[in-house]
Amino acid sequence: MLVYHRGYSNGIDIGKTLIPKEILNTPGRLTLEEYEQIKLHAVYGAQALAQVKALHEISLAVRHHHERFDGSGYPDGLRGMEIPLMARIIAVCDAYDAMTNDRPYRRAVSHHRALQEILGEAGGQFDPDLAAAFAALLSGEHSSTD
Numbered sequence: 550m551l552v553y554h555r556g557y558s559n560g561i562d563i564g565k566t567l568i569p570k571e572i573l574n575t576p577g578r579l580t581l582e583e584y585e586q587i588k589l590h591a592v593y594g595a596q597a598l599a600q601v602k603a604l605h606e607i608s609l610a611v612r613h614h615h616e617r618f619d620g621s622g623y624p625d626g627l628r629g630m631e632i633p634l635m636a637r638i639i640a641v642c643d644a645y646d647a648m649t650n651d652r653p654y655r656r657a658v659s660h661h662r663a664l665q666e667i668l669g670e671a672g673g674q675f676d677p678d679l680a681a682a683f684a685a686l687l688s689g690e691h692s693s694t695d
């Protein structure tokens with residue numbers, strides 16, 4: 550799976566403003582070099598927010614929102630509880646947002662499918678407790694036809 554998104558989401562990915570739009574909106578597969586450029590958005594966003602002392606904690610959440618619970622994420626390869634809580638929460642929410650909205654390179658999936666994907670990555674991409682809590686919280690918020 551899963552989430553690996555390039556489009557603009559609804560808020561936190563301010564670092565994407567520094568990534569060329571042609572790369573973010575590429576409909577096909579990215580080259581390795583393009584993907585490496587996209588990965589920098591987490592660092593760029595954190596650097597921008599770190600300019601404001603009161604946003605230090607938020608800058609860490611932005612820097613680490615693409616870390617994976619299993620340690621295979623970026624930019625620092627943190628794993629498990631090394632990843633700040635806020636970043637682990639953002640990772641789940643961001644993935645849901647990315648999956649349930651159309652992107653230039655793929656169509657949105659249903660609410661139900663997105664929750665299945667998130668639960669499927671519990672302990673891999675996501676903190677398993679947070680993935681379960683997120684799914685439980687959002688279960689029943691949509692009709693069974695989703």
Ligand SMILES: [Fe+2]
Pocket residue numbers: 562590591614615
């Ligand atoms: Fe991101």
